C-alpha cells in the first residue's frame with residue numbers, strides 16, 4: 327500500500343552531477359556495487375551500535391546481513407540490507423539532495439576539467455556514493471524503513487530533473503536499492519549485473535572484507551538422494567535437479583586482523599576505499615599489531631589525494647574505532663592528532679567497552695597510548711617515504727604538506743621528527759624541494775641561521791627587495807608560502823642547533839658571510855659604511871619623522887642591491903601576511919610600524935639625499951618620501967593604506983618629469 331506520491335525536483339547542483347553520472351565518463355562503472363554495499367555495511371554497523379546503546383530499541387539484530395537479488399527477466403538488481411534505514415527526512419536530505427559542501431567545488435572543477443581522464447580523476451577525488459548507481463541504471467528505486475518507525479519511504483528517480491517520494495507500509499526494516507539496469511555494453515565498461523558470476527567476482531574484488539555476510543541466491547545441483555541399496559538413483563530420463571540456495575559470497579575477514587603478507591595490494595586498496603569513502607589508491611599502508619597490556623590492531627592508510635574537505639571545519643571520516651571487530655565510531659579524533667587528519671583506517675582495540683563514549687575515550691589511557699604510538703609510526707613512515715620513495719613523498723607533500731606542518735605548531739613531542747620529514751621550497755632550486763638537512767649542508771661558513779622569507783607566492787617572495795642581497799651573495803633562502811609557515815617558524819623551533827631567521831625582519835649582516843672576505847677589504851668597507859651613515863644621517867632622521875605614522879625609523883640597508891627601499895620588521899614582530907590573516911579572522915590588531923631601509927647606492931636615494939642636503943625647506947620632498955615608502959609596500963606585495971594618495975603623488979611626479987622633457 328502506498329500513500330500520496332510527491333514529485334520533487336533535484337537541486338540544480340545535484341541535477342548537474344546526476345547528468346554527469348547518467349552520461350558517465352567514469353570507466354570503472356562496476357564500482358557502483360561497492361558504493362551500495364559500503365552504504366549497507368555502514369547502516370548495519372549503525373544499527374548494531376544503536377541497539378547496543380539503546381536497549382529499548384525494538385529491532386531484530388539476530389541476522390544482520392546484505393542481500394543481492396537478481397531478476398533476470400526484469401533486468402533488475404536489488405541490494406538489500408536490514409540495517410538502520412532512513413526516515414523520510416533522511417531520504418530527502420541525504421539522498422534527494424547532494425547536500426555535501428564539496429559538490430559545488432566538484433562541479434566547478436569538472437567544468438574546468440579538460441578531458442575524460444581529468445574528470446575521472448576528479449570523481450575519484452570526490453566520490454559520488456549513491457549517485458554512482460546512475461552509471462548503470464535507468465531507474466533507481468530505494469525503499470527504506472528507519473529502525474523503530476512503522477512506515478517506510480520509497481524514493482525513485484530516472485536520473486532526470488525529478489524524483490518521487492512516497493510512503494509505503496509493510497516494508498521490512500532497512501533499505502533496499504533496486505536498479506533497473508541499462509543494457510550491457512562492454513565497450514562502455516557496462517557489464518551484465520544480473521549475471522551471478524559477475525556479481526560474485528565484484529563482491530570478491532571490492533567487498534570481500536565487509537564484516538557482514540553478503541548473500542545471494544544461487545542455483546546449485548541437488549545431490550541425488552541415495553537409494554536403499556546405497557547406489558545413487560540414476561535413470562536415462564532423470565534431469566539433473568537444481569535448487570536455489572542462499573550463499574554468503576564474501577569471506578568477512580577483517581583485514582586488520584590478518585598479517586600483511588596474507589593480504590594483496592588490491593584487497594588493501596578496496597578496504598581503503600571503503601573506509602575513506604575515496605576512489606583513489608592509498609600511497610602507503612601501515613599495519614600495527616600491539617600485544618601485551620593494551621592489545622590492539624591498526625590498519626592505516628596515507629591517501630594519494632587530498633579530499634576536498636581537508637581544510638573544512640567539519641571534516642568527515644578519519645580513523646574508525648572498532649572494539650573486538652565491532653564498529654564503534656567513525657572519525658575517532660581521539661586516536662589521531664588533527665594534523666594527521668588525512669590518515670584513514672581502522673583501529674581495533676581489544677580491551678575497551680562496547681559502550682565506550684567520546685567522553686570516556688578522551689580520558690582513556692589506552693587510547694592515549696595508542697594515539698602516541700600511531701602518531702610516531704606515521705611520522706616515521708613519512709620519513710621513510712622521503713628517504714626511499716621520493717616520487718611518492720612528493721605526492722604526499724603536495725597534498726598533505728600544509729596539514730603536516732600544523733604538527734610543527736601543535737605536537738610539541740614530535741616536532742623535531744616532523745620537521746626532519748618536512749621539505750621546503752628554496753632559492754636553491756626552482757622545481758625541487760629541499761630538506762633542512764640538505765639546506766644545512768649547503769650553508770656558508772659563518773652562517774648560523776636558516777634564512778627564510780614568508781609570502782603569499784614564491785614569485786612574490788622572489789621579487790621582494792628583501793631577498794636581493796641574499797641572491798647577490800648566493801645565500802640560500804627558504805621560500806615559505808603556506809599560512810601555517812608563519813606560525814611554526816616563529817615558534818622557537820630549531821633544526822640541528824640552527825635557528826630560523828626571517829630575511830624580512832631585524833638587522834642582517836651579510837658581510838660576515840661573504841665567502842671572499844679578506845681583512846683589509848673588510849676594514850675598508852666598514853669605514854665606507856660609517857662615512858655613508860654620516861652623510862645620510864640628516865635625511866634618515868627627517869624621513870623617520872615625516873613618515874612617523876607608518877614607519878618606526880629610517881635606516882640604511884645592507885640587504886638591498888637593486889631596489890631603493892624596503893620595509894623591515896623587528897625580529898619578533900608579526901609579518902604583514904600574519905597580520906592580514908589575523909585581521910581576516912576578525913581579530914583587532916594595533917597598527918604595527920616597520921623600519922624603512924634605504925639602499926644608499928640607489929640613484930633615487932642618493933638624489934633624495936642630495937636634495938635634502940641642498941636646501942633647508944624640505945616640504946617639497948614630502949611627496950617623494952611618501953612615494954619611496956609606498957614603493958616599498960608595493961614591492962613586497964603589500965597593500966597601500968591610501969592608494970589614491972599614492973596614485974596622485976605618482977601622477978604629479980610623472981607629469982613633472984614629462985614637463986622637464988618638453989621644456
Ligand SMILES: Nc1ncnc2c1ncn2[C@@H]1O[C@H](COP(=O)(O)OP(=O)(O)OP(=O)(O)O)[C@@H](O)[C@H]1O
Pocket residue numbers: 361365366369407409410411412420421452453454455456457501602603604
Ligand atoms: N543503505 C543505506 N542505509 C541507510 N542509510 C543510507 C544507505 N545508503 C545511504 N544512506 C545514507 O545516505 C547518505 C548518502 O549516501 P552516499 O552514498 O551518497 O554518500 P556517503 O556514503 O555519505 O559518502 P560517499 O559519497 O563518500 O560514499 C549516507 O551517508 C547515509 O547516511
